[in-house]
Amino acid sequence: MTLLNRQIIFTSMMFFCLGAFVALADVDPVVVEVHYQNGVKFYKRGLYKKAVREFENTLSLDPQNSEATDYLKKAKSAAENEQVKDARESKNNDIHGLYEEGKGLYLKRDYKAAIDVFNQVLAVKPIDDFASFYKERSEIMIAKQLAREKKVDDKKTGYEDRARIKEEKIKEKKLKELDKQEMLKKRAEIGQERRKAREEKAQAVPAAPSAREERQRIKQEKIDQAKQARELRQEEKKALADEKNAKNEEAKKKKSEIKAQKEEKKQEQINIKELFLKGVEEYGRKEYENAIATFEAVIEAESNGRKLYSSSAERLMAKTRMKMKG
Incomplete structure (x- = not known):
């Protein structure tokens, strides 16, 4: 106790x-x-x-x-x-x-029942993180379930629509094939009738050039005329080209001659320059007679062309003679 x-x-x-x-x-x-x-x-x-x-x-x-x-x-x-x-x-x-x-x-995953239970908790305790969290998660999961179900339904509907469209296309293709076969059959019948009509007409009328043959003949004549005109143009074009080539050759020849003349003149000028420099050297060595002879050769060389060194040669030649007299 x-x-x-x-x-x-x-x-x-x-x-x-x-x-x-x-x-x-x-x-x-x-x-x-x-x-x-x-x-x-x-x-x-x-x-x-x-x-x-x-x-x-x-x-x-x-x-x-x-x-x-x-x-x-x-x-x-x-x-x-x-x-x-x-x-x-x-x-x-x-x-x-x-x-x-x-x-x-x-x-x-009984989200609806879970929401009902958490609503009871929130009715007693309005601010409850646990109940609010799981209620929100349950609502999200329900929304996802509905979205998945809708997606499945849409997918199923899409399959059905595609199958229906495919079936309609197949039917349409078959109808087109039938129409095509019918059209080919009609064309064959029409062609056969036309051939038969031509044969009957050929038997009834004597043989004569047909319009088609006449058109072919005219066409061939035009082709021949065009060919002749083309050949004539080609010959004229070739003659012009030959003439142009001849002129070009002549122009090239003239250019070559002018160039040769220029080279020759250039060489002459070089020779005159060397001759003038030789006279200057002789003047410097006091070989006055040789210098006078060289300067006279320079003056004579430039008598028919440009006188680049003649004046200088004449002046030096005058000085040389003065020195010889003195």
């Missing part, structure tokens, strides 16, 4: 023993103290409801007991808090159960 049970039994016996005494006499301070002490013990052990009863009994016997009044207030407040706590724990247990149920339905 626990200490608490012994105290409860003792308290009950005290109440039983004191009941008759209280009925016969005035309030006994001992009884008041017993109720008070029991209330304090219950309060300290967390048995707030029992403590409230004991303190109420104490105050019913001794309304002026301030300590019992204070403890009664504390016990009532603690009892209310405990009741609120119990209610909250019960509520949390219920919400936890709904959590598990909703998550299980979500994992089973």
